[in-house]
Amino acid sequence: MPEMTMREAIARSLREGLDGDSRVFLMGEDVGAYDGAYAVTRGFLADYGPERIRDTPIAESVLVGSAVGAAMAGLKPIVEIMTINFSLLAMDQIVNNAAKLRYMSNGQFSVPIVIRTVTGGGGQLGATHSQSFEGWFASVPGLKVAVPSTPYDALGLLRSALKDDNPIIYAEHAMLYGMRGEVPDEWYEVPFGQAAIRRPGSDVTIVAYSGTVRIALEAAETMASSKGREAEVIDMRTLRPLDLDTVIESVKKTNRAVVVEEAWSVGGFGAEIASAIQAQAFDHLDGPVARVGSLDVPVPYAQNLEAAVLPSSQRVVQAIEDTFGL
Amino acid sequence: MKVAPKLEKTQAVDYYSQMLLIRRFEEASARLYMQGKIKGFLHLYIGEEAIAVGSISTLSEQDYVITHYRDHGHALARGMDPKVIMAELFGKATGSSGGKGGSMHLFDASRNFMGGYAIVGGQLPIAVGLALAAKYRREDRTVLCFFGDGAVNEGEFHESMNLASVWQLPVIFMLENNLYGMGSYVERTHAGGKDIYHVADAYKIPAAQVDGMDVLAVREATEEALKRVRTGSGPVFIEAMTYRFRGHSMADPVAYRESSELDQWRKEDPIEKFKVVALREEFVTDDELQGIEAGVQATVEAAIRFAEESPEPELDTLHDNVYA
Numbered sequence A: 001m002p003e004m005t006m007r008e009a010i011a012r013s014l015r016e017g018l019d020g021d022s023r024v025f026l027m028g029e030d031v032g033a034y035d036g037a038y039a040v041t042r043g044f045l046a047d048y049g050p051e052r053i054r055d056t057p058i059a060e061s062v063l064v065g066s067a068v069g070a071a072m073a074g075l076k077p078i079v080e081i082m083t084i085n086f087s088l089l090a091m092d093q094i095v096n097n098a099a100k101l102r103y104m105s106n107g108q109f110s111v112p113i114v115i116r117t118v119t120g121g122g123g124q125l126g127a128t129h130s131q132s133f134e135g136w137f138a139s140v141p142g143l144k145v146a147v148p149s150t151p152y153d154a155l156g157l158l159r160s161a162l163k164d165d166n167p168i169i170y171a172e173h174a175m176l177y178g179m180r181g182e183v184p185d186e187w188y189e190v191p192f193g194q195a196a197i198r199r200p201g202s203d204v205t206i207v208a209y210s211g212t213v214r215i216a217l218e219a220a221e222t223m224a225s226s227k228g229r230e231a232e233v234i235d236m237r238t239l240r241p242l243d244l245d246t247v248i249e250s251v252k253k254t255n256r257a258v259v260v261e262e263a264w265s266v267g268g269f270g271a272e273i274a275s276a277i278q279a280q281a282f283d284h285l286d287g288p289v290a291r292v293g294s295l296d297v298p299v300p301y302a303q304n305l306e307a308a309v310l311p312s313s314q315r316v317v318q319a320i321e322d323t324f325g326l
Numbered sequence B: 001m002k003v004a005p006k007l008e009k010t011q012a013v014d015y016y017s018q019m020l021l022i023r024r025f026e027e028a029s030a031r032l033y034m035q036g037k038i039k040g041f042l043h044l045y046i047g048e049e050a051i052a053v054g055s056i057s058t059l060s061e062q063d064y065v066i067t068h069y070r071d072h073g074h075a076l077a078r079g080m081d082p083k084v085i086m087a088e089l090f091g092k093a094t095g096s097s098g099g100k101g102g103s104m105h106l107f108d109a110s111r112n113f114m115g116g117y118a119i120v121g122g123q124l125p126i127a128v129g130l131a132l133a134a135k136y137r138r139e140d141r142t143v144l145c146f147f148g149d150g151a152v153n154e155g156e157f158h159e160s161m162n163l164a165s166v167w168q169l170p171v172i173f174m175l176e177n178n179l180y181g182m183g184s185y186v187e188r189t190h191a192g193g194k195d196i197y198h199v200a201d202a203y204k205i206p207a208a209q210v211d212g213m214d215v216l217a218v219r220e221a222t223e224e225a226l227k228r229v230r231t232g233s234g235p236v237f238i239e240a241m242t243y244r245f246r247g248h249s250m251a252d253p254v255a256y257r258e259s260s261e262l263d264q265w266r267k268e269d270p271i272e273k274f275k276v277v278a279l280r281e282e283f284v285t286d287d288e289l290q291g292i293e294a295g296v297q298a299t300v301e302a303a304i305r306f307a308e309e310s311p312e313p314e315l316d317t318l319h320d321n322v323y324a
């Protein structure tokens, strides 16, 4: 099967969207002349022109809000918020408008927009540029949230997103753009709300998404090679809708669960998953649901400090040992 | 008051009836609020009717109207059925949003009434997007966007003015300067003082200030703005000077302003002022005015009856329309 990077997979899907539907256009800060801050839209301006590849001022609120308005009027905007850290300046438009308009108008309007943004740390960008807020958005009814971890999913989820009539937060992990993976030439889609089992196992379930899937897989390798234990790794793929069935089924088999996220553990989305596991599989659990997330500090700049704060496979293995004695 | 030459009798009757309908509808709403039949926040437009009526009457059907939470006047002027508005205020199933929106969140897709927005400044970026869609599709549509003097201090206002101008989008920014944002006098909150329209200069948006208590002046200013916007040369800014005769909302005891100020402004009552003109210019007779009053009363009473008699929303509609 052909391989491509995450960046190429996203670009391919964006081009499909633009090619297939004249209602689709892209806008964001430096998506055009600059080729995108993370080079996802390289060459787009030349191919599609300035009407469909729109460089906006650095004004997150109007850039998202105007996409909401254009969507209400029947277009299908794809917006790029340069990173999820800057989404805070667009929170009003995302949470109060995009997520609410269909409900408040009782279905008179819908808001079919895709908000692409970049999440996560690991690039030594310091406290303001290394955050993971996708879980915040996932707590808002009216939004959908995609958190792909492979090129295959990046393409397949974006295809689904482009067919969806709801506002979608599509979070691309900054450290995954260069990741290579198999992507078939044939058309496929990855539906929202369908988790993937990345590695089967019978001793413990590791629930992960976005950047932490890689960490979970590394941890599972370590568990296998150094302890002879088989971890099952589940990639959530989307946080809203959330496929709890796959998680619960796995936990019923393994009787142990650890949830790994890059957001801060305090109030993190992992707590929602842990709570659901305890509510729906309590009698199957051999111990409390373990959690691994970022430590409870802003993400620091120095390489060793940042590495200490972000979740790692060592911390996952440690959590499994501490909680379950494995 | 100067009378625009092309005013016709039907228009005069129309403007007067619409302003009176808004006035009587809201007076009734206030009473119903005191009776506990309408809950939540209720923001009355009483005193400001000339702005909605004077401007919206110039639009064509395909134009978009979008506004803030003080939205009954704009909704009525856009032709929304008083019954479904009143039912929405009552939280009934027959309301414009089936009882899910409330007073601050009226919508009517069929009239391109794109909604009332209750986060101050939140509708401005959307207005820009509606205009962007019109331009993108080469449609001849203008967006008429209402907001208050308080909203001007929000970042969203400035982001929206800038982008609309940079992209030359068909938006009329209609500022309803009623001198207060809740209890804050405009000169205490806006660095440019009470004449806000100067802010438009920074964005190279042509701007005018107009007497917002004069329905014909508002109409004229909007017609001028429309002419310009329809040539494709970008947005226009209008500042309509006005005053709300009631509190910010029904919860407001109005302790922050002198009653003498209100008395002064009451002399500018847009409905009374227009009545004088209409009589003087013989657009209406006293008898006709009485007929209009009776008709408006009947409409409001029918709206109330409809709202009273309508059922509450079914609980099983609770989750409808969260997602498409």
Ligand SMILES: Cc1ncc(C[n+]2csc(CCOP(=O)(O)OP(=O)(O)O)c2C)c(N)n1
Pocket: B070, B118, B119, B120, B121, B147, B148, B149, B150, B151, B152, B176, B178, B180, B181, B182, B248
């Ligand atoms: C972002 C935001 N901040 C504060 C409020 C609370 N609030 C509601 S209306 C209002 C005053 C707005 O005044 P203005 O824009 O002048 O409109 P007016 O009510 O006078 O028509 C305030 C502070 C809000 N709804 N949204």
Ligand SMILES: [Mg+2]
Pocket: B148, B149, B150, B176, B177, B178, B179, B180, B181, B182
């Ligand atoms: Mg005001």
